[in-house]
Amino acid sequence: MSHPDAVASPGPSVAHEVHHEALGFWRRYVFSTDHKVIGIQYAITGLLFLLFGFTLMMLMRWQLAYPGSALPWLGKILGDTRMPGGTMLPEFYNELGAMHGTIMVFLGVVPLAVGGFGNFVVPLQIGAQDMAFPRLNMASYWFFFLGGVTMLASFLVPGGAAQSGWTSYAPLSVIAGTGQTMWLIGMIFLITSSLLGAINFITTIIQLRAKGLTFMRFPFFVWTQFVTAFLLLMAFPPLEAAAVMQLMDRLAGTSFFLPSGLVVSGQVLNHAGGGNPLLWQHLFWFLAHPEVYVLILPAMGIVAEIIANNTRKPLWGYRSMVYSLVFLGFMSFIVWAHHMFMTGMGTAMAAFFQTTTMIISIPSVVILTALIISLWGGSIRFNTPMLFALSFLPMFGIGGLTGLPLGLNVADIPLHDTYYVIAHFHYVVAPGTIFALFAGIYYWYPKATGRKMNETLGIIHWIGSLICMNVVFMPMFLVGLAGVSRRLYDGGAGYAFAQPVLHLNAVSSWGAWIMALFQIPFIFNFFWSIRKGEKTGQNPWQATTLEWAAPSPPPHGNFATAPEAYRGPYEYSVPGAAKDFSPQFEA
Amino acid sequence: MDIPYTVEIRRDTGLTNGKIGIWLFLASEVMLFGALFASYILIRTGAASWPRGDTILNVPLATINTIVLITSSVTMVMAWASLKRGRFGTFRMYMGGTILLGAVFLVIKFFEYSHKFETGLFPSTNNFLAIYFTLTGLHGIHVMGGMAVNAYFWGPGAKQWKTNPEWFTNRVEHSGLFWHFVDLVWIFLFPTLYLL
Amino acid sequence: MTTTTGDHAVDIDKHVRIYVSVFVALMALTIITVVISRFHLPVPIAVTVALLVALIKGSLVACYFMHLISEKKLIYAVLALTAAFFVVLLALPVLTVHDGFWLR
Numbered sequence: 001m002s003h004p005d006a007v008a009s010p011g012p013s014v015a016h017e018v019h020h021e022a023l024g025f026w027r028r029y030v031f032s033t034d035h036k037v038i039g040i041q042y043a044i045t046g047l048l049f050l051l052f053g054f055t056l057m058m059l060m061r062w063q064l065a066y067p068g069s070a071l072p073w074l075g076k077i078l079g080d081t082r083m084p085g086g087t088m089l090p091e092f093y094n095e096l097g098a099m100h101g102t103i104m105v106f107l108g109v110v111p112l113a114v115g116g117f118g119n120f121v122v123p124l125q126i127g128a129q130d131m132a133f134p135r136l137n138m139a140s141y142w143f144f145f146l147g148g149v150t151m152l153a154s155f156l157v158p159g160g161a162a163q164s165g166w167t168s169y170a171p172l173s174v175i176a177g178t179g180q181t182m183w184l185i186g187m188i189f190l191i192t193s194s195l196l197g198a199i200n201f202i203t204t205i206i207q208l209r210a211k212g213l214t215f216m217r218f219p220f221f222v223w224t225q226f227v228t229a230f231l232l233l234m235a236f237p238p239l240e241a242a243a244v245m246q247l248m249d250r251l252a253g254t255s256f257f258l259p260s261g262l263v264v265s266g267q268v269l270n271h272a273g274g275g276n277p278l279l280w281q282h283l284f285w286f287l288a289h290p291e292v293y294v295l296i297l298p299a300m301g302i303v304a305e306i307i308a309n310n311t312r313k314p315l316w317g318y319r320s321m322v323y324s325l326v327f328l329g330f331m332s333f334i335v336w337a338h339h340m341f342m343t344g345m346g347t348a349m350a351a352f353f354q355t356t357t358m359i360i361s362i363p364s365v366v367i368l369t370a371l372i373i374s375l376w377g378g379s380i381r382f383n384t385p386m387l388f389a390l391s392f393l394p395m396f397g398i399g400g401l402t403g404l405p406l407g408l409n410v411a412d413i414p415l416h417d418t419y420y421v422i423a424h425f426h427y428v429v430a431p432g433t434i435f436a437l438f439a440g441i442y443y444w445y446p447k448a449t450g451r452k453m454n455e456t457l458g459i460i461h462w463i464g465s466l467i468c469m470n471v472v473f474m475p476m477f478l479v480g481l482a483g484v485s486r487r488l489y490d491g492g493a494g495y496a497f498a499q500p501v502l503h504l505n506a507v508s509s510w511g512a513w514i515m516a517l518f519q520i521p522f523i524f525n526f527f528w529s530i531r532k533g534e535k536t537g538q539n540p541w542q543a544t545t546l547e548w549a550a551p552s553p554p555p556h557g558n559f560a561t562a563p564e565a566y567r568g569p570y571e572y573s574v575p576g577a578a579k580d581f582s583p584q585f586e587a
Numbered sequence: 588m589d590i591p592y593t594v595e596i597r598r599d600t601g602l603t604n605g606k607i608g609i610w611l612f613l614a615s616e617v618m619l620f621g622a623l624f625a626s627y628i629l630i631r632t633g634a635a636s637w638p639r640g641d642t643i644l645n646v647p648l649a650t651i652n653t654i655v656l657i658t659s660s661v662t663m664v665m666a667w668a669s670l671k672r673g674r675f676g677t678f679r680m681y682m683g684g685t686i687l688l689g690a691v692f693l694v695i696k697f698f699e700y701s702h703k704f705e706t707g708l709f710p711s712t713n714n715f716l717a718i719y720f721t722l723t724g725l726h727g728i729h730v731m732g733g734m735a736v737n738a739y740f741w742g743p744g745a746k747q748w749k750t751n752p753e754w755f756t757n758r759v760e761h762s763g764l765f766w767h768f769v770d771l772v773w774i775f776l777f778p779t780l781y782l783l
Numbered sequence: 784m785t786t787t788t789g790d791h792a793v794d795i796d797k798h799v800r801i802y803v804s805v806f807v808a809l810m811a812l813t814i815i816t817v818v819i820s821r822f823h824l825p826v827p828i829a830v831t832v833a834l835l836v837a838l839i840k841g842s843l844v845a846c847y848f849m850h851l852i853s854e855k856k857l858i859y860a861v862l863a864l865t866a867a868f869f870v871v872l873l874a875l876p877v878l879t880v881h882d883g884f885w886l887r
Contacts, residue, residue, distance in 0.1 A: 208591065279626055781820075
């Protein structure tokens with residue numbers, strides 16, 4: 001059903017368009033200050049890193065499924081330092097593990113969720129022409145790019161890339177090879193990128209929102225990006241400080257994280273000592289806990305938008321969702337040591353962190369419940385974005401619920417550092433966040449390109465991915481409950497107690513490899529639809545939020561005339577209205 | 588494209604974009620130095636013994652540096668005030684003074700560091716020196732950064748005074764806020780490392 | 784809403800007088816904190832006094848040089864949040880490590 005353009009378009013300001021048109025290829029598509037170009041740069045780079053990080057894992061899964069068996073063809077490519085005769089060395093397995101985590105979190109998910117979706121959608125959704133600091137925005141992307149290049153280059157140094165886990169715990173990380181130094185430098189670039197981005201997002205959302213767009217009329221997606229930006233702003237700097245200190249330990253011989261009398265390979269280390277490995281853990285997790293909310297909040301925002309749009313009903317409990325979101329953001333700063341229950345913590349502090357951790361589960365449940373209740377009585381449209389958004393709900397539910405025993409220090413004892421943990425957080429991030437990101441790609445693709453992605457390919461992508469995600473991660477709960485630790489390069493094969501569950505490793509591996517095949521329709525669809533997708537107009541989903549007032553794709557400057565918000569973000573099926581949706585931007 | 592509220596304030600917040608931006612940046616810097624202070628606390632309370640600052644470090648030199656930095660904060664705010672009064676020449680004088688005082692600070696720090704190295708005291712020697720060099724080193728890098736931005740506004744950036752004096756004045760104010768923050772960090776660093 | 788540079792000349796004069804007073808106070812407090820340190824007070828007292836003086840000096844710089852005393856509510860809100868997380872960052876690690884029994 002078509003409807004006239006909500007905003008009459010007399011054509012963009014001629015002066016601006018001529019000015020922008022006059023810029024050469026490099027200034028328009030590579031070194032652009034336009035948030036949409038930067039958003040797409042982040043998104044494509046992020047997706048490539050996701051693919052690379054996934055590839056690293058697929059290689060690890062061979063070793064886990066069939067420990068010690070050879071892949072001769074790969075051995076020839078990667079050489080004897082990594083896979084002599086095609087058999088994976090433990091050191092190489094650790095490299096893959098540490099870099100898989102680092103790349104997925106810092107180079108894949110966050111750049112896509114925040115840099116990609118945040119940059120592209122937020123200015124449009126608040127009715128702005130661009131971000132508050134366009135040049136800073138461009139700088140943010142290039143710092144991210146530099147960080148990514150550094151991380152990739154670290155594979156090529158002697159000794160290989162970082163291999164002390166994505167958590168880089170001292171003292172192992174301090175005595176590790178050159179790759180770890182590059183990891184630290186790469187992180188400093190990435191943190192700089194995030195800090196500059198956070199400043200941009202917060203300022204833009206507060207200052208550049210359209211007339212009539214009060215905070216309680218924000219689309220939930222804008223709220224999630226707003227809170228996420230604060231998390232990045234406040235939580236990243238301590239990790240940056242820690243990275244500087246670890247660099248000092250590694251390069252200047254300090255002992256911030258090295259205790260006295262440390263013995264390495266049978267010899268006492270020649271260092272001053274007096275340091276504390278726990279200091280690294282505190283500073284790392286001070287960031288890394290809020291970081292997991294950075295991973296999930298934009299995803300919740302995307303799911304909220306798509307559910308509201310495809311139920312043709314307002315979101316249930318918008319206000320509660322917003323309050324929960326803000327409360328969650330605040331709480332995320334005082335739970336971090338639940339990652340450290342096994343470090344010899346006393347009962348008082350363990351009690352504190354358990355309590356805050358239990359409390360923080362409440363706002364997540366509120367948001368998830370509100371999204372579920374939003375479905376009740378809706379006229380649900382089961383398009384590809386909605387399929388991904390709907391499946392996010394139970395997947396995130398499983399991930400969240402399985403986190404509860406981990407947050408209680410006694411229940412954590414048998415579960416800490418086992419495959420149970422891996423299953424828990426992957427449920428939240430993989431069929432959780434990544435599904436939401438897929439949903440967002442299918443949903444906003446028409447806005448960015450003027451064409452829809454193919455539905456059939458989308459459904460194949462969805463059903464294959466959903467089944468495979470569960471095949472990969474559900475068995476890991478059982479493997480972890482059996483007591484198999486994470487980061488074992490043989491997946492527990494060397495332990496007698498692990499024998500009954502070892503076959504599950506192969507199940508997970510096959511799930512992962514088949515999941516890779518189901519990404520092919522998506523990748524093909526993504527590129528094919530740019531030219532051959534069904535052409536769409538300004539508002540193909542009959543949505544209510546401000547980004548749908550701009551042309552598809554929006555020109556430089558986004559809106560011919562500045563839009564105004566006349567009502568809340570989810571006025572669907574308003575009684576007495578002519579259409580089943582009343583856009584924010586229509587008077 | 589004209590991004591609104593670059594120069595004029597937005598009515599409901601009473602702020603320009605740049606003012607919010609620089610305060611957000613300073614908030615992140617508080618967390619950065621906070622982490623180092625937290626590290627200092629953890630390391631010191633966990634140490635069997637800890638030297639009093641004046642037994643290892645040069646308090647007279649650091650006191651001079653404290654005075655230098657505080658004075659540079661005054662010249663910095665006077666530079667901005669001069670612009671608000673429309674006095675570009677006076678601005679250049681005060682801004683030049685601020686940069687000069689920053690350079691004096693760094694020169695004194697250079698002498699401090701070299702003397703330490705000459706007497707065989709390095710970051711690797713013990714944790715007191717490790718945290719001393721790291722905290723003052725990171726602070727020093729921030730001094731250099733502030734000087735670089737100030738030098739830009741003193742030199743090539745100053746031509747904006749002719750085309751957009753309001754914006755130029757605001758940007759100098761924001762640079763000043765960063766500079767005052769660097770002074771503020773030193774106000775806490777100095778007693779922590781040198782006097783306690 | 785732009786403001787012309789001429790309008791606030793009188794305001795600026797008042798500000799400049801304050802800057803000079805604050806400068807004098809900061810100098811005095813610097814001398815005071817150095818002199819007190821010469822007494823080599825017991826560490827807990829020395830720390831308290833030194834931090835108190837630093838807090839006063841820092842507040843003067845923040846309130847008057849950085850104009851925080853007349854800033855907008857939004858900035859206060861951001862700084863209040865920062866202060867809360869700053870306290871958490873400084874307090875919780877040391878509390879946790881010392882409540883425990885590992886690597887003292």
